[in-house]
Amino acid sequence: MTAYIPIEMTRGRSVGADRAFSLFTTGAAWFVLLLLGATALSMAWGGRLAFQTFGLEFITSSEWDAVQGKFGALVPIYGTLVTSAIALLIAFPISIGIALFLTEIAPRWSRGPIGIAVELLAAIPSIIYGMWGLFVFAPFMGAHVEPWLTDHLGAWPILGTLFDGPPIGIGMLTAGIVLGIMIIPFIAAVARDVFAEVPAPLKEAAVALGSTRWEVLTKVTLPYTRSAIIGAIFLGLGRALGETMAVTFVLGNAHDLSLSLLMPSNSIAAAIANEFTEADSQLYRSSLIALAFLLFVVTFIVLSLAKLLLLRLKRVHGRTL
């Protein structure tokens, strides 16, 4: 601990310089906090007009009418939640599979390159996902996947309503899948790292008792890493909720509430991206900023939970993940 001598113990001419440097770095740290707080405050302040005007109706009404000045954000909120849920449903099993493959199955020489390739999925700018989604993936969904879904699942009770709609490619299902692809690398990277942290003796003991690799995963690895895996899911959720450009391209910017996943919808981030520069009234702008406030608060909570869960494994086992 000698490296962390308090500032008062350093003597000589440099005390002033030392104090100044310490103050400078402390100030920078405070600045990070200040930015976060200022962002939340400025969104709350900017959105106050909408909150005052509509009250709770702001999140329960689905009427979004710029001409009459009525703004109920149920559709973008619903769209955000549904697309994020689809994204998690896809990304979670795939990410666990990738982590299992990279830690247990793949030949050692191939783990590095495959791991990097998966990480590169996170590096591709979201606007590229959006363009690819709009020009390539949405037409593909509309031509091949969605007609099949409607034909085979559309007649089912309850579940059928989710897949009953025009196969136009643009909509919540397509947006959810694109979001799922985008968050795979985040969940997979954490899962791979924590899987590798499971002490070998635990796994060896399970194998010695005759466990198969699947049993080692479900009965040793996953229980051991549970909090971090849930943290990784929250991290992916936080990313999915706030993702803007990719969703803006493939969601269709519609303000109608519909149960079908094949229908165009809206999300909080996409609504802001599409409409903010066109918002011509004070109330309109305020409503969009109020949406941003809701998004910021929700992602803040989700990401904080993610971080806490990820820290838990670290604290229990004293390792840096």
Next chain:
Amino acid sequence: MTLSRARKRKIVDGMALVFAGAATLFGLVWLFWILWTTLQQGIGALSPTLFTQMTPPPGSQGGLLNAFYGSAVMILLAVAIGAPIGLAAGTYLAEHGRYTRLGTVVGFLNDVLLSAPSIVIGLFVYEMVVVSMGHFSGFAGALALAMILLPVIVRTSDEALRLVPDQMREAAFALGIPRWKVTLQILYKAALSAILTGILLGVARIAGETAPLLFTALSNQFWTSSLNEPLANLPVVIFQYAMSPYDEWHELAWAGALMLTLFVLGLNIAVRLIVRRGKR
């Protein structure tokens, strides 16, 4: 026929392993599909005029020169603003505030900020800068990018400094070197490549950011070197052109998308190669 328990377990195990392989393949298919699309569409649209002409009005030929220029200027300015503050805050987390409550809180919230929705950051800069200046500007865009860059730099420089062995600090203190000099001249030097790596990763991150620029830099069809006016930039131009109904604009959007993807992925791969070589 009833399967024996052992056989059933083996089959389940086999299926799980096949699923894991398939999942990995599933993940990689998207990467190659997206890259293939971008290459295929982008290469066809490449031409020398891309780098010599301005963004055209609808229905005519042109290039992306002003967009490249605007993006480069805003990224450089964002690094110039965000990197020093981020490095200072990272220094606090790793050195002065490592065991303090403030350090813990800042480290925690910085990680939250790292994944915060970038569109909200765009709106924040709009509220703070664009509203008070009265107009969109390249300067506001650079500030928004700097705010996204900041947590990346804080995180990477914190980690970089923590990797410097404590013996080095102790040896320096034993020689009577004041703390600020130890940090500036010894620790920064020891962590230099890791800090630079962090900055490069940050550049790769902000180069493709579109959402925060929509309400800050906006875009500009014409050439301007003033940071006080709306400034053309690659991501927003790609967005506008891709969403437009014009074929010429689509082509330019794909060409821009290819350049952007090559730049971002190239940086990412280069950084990983540097890191790997450093470890050997």
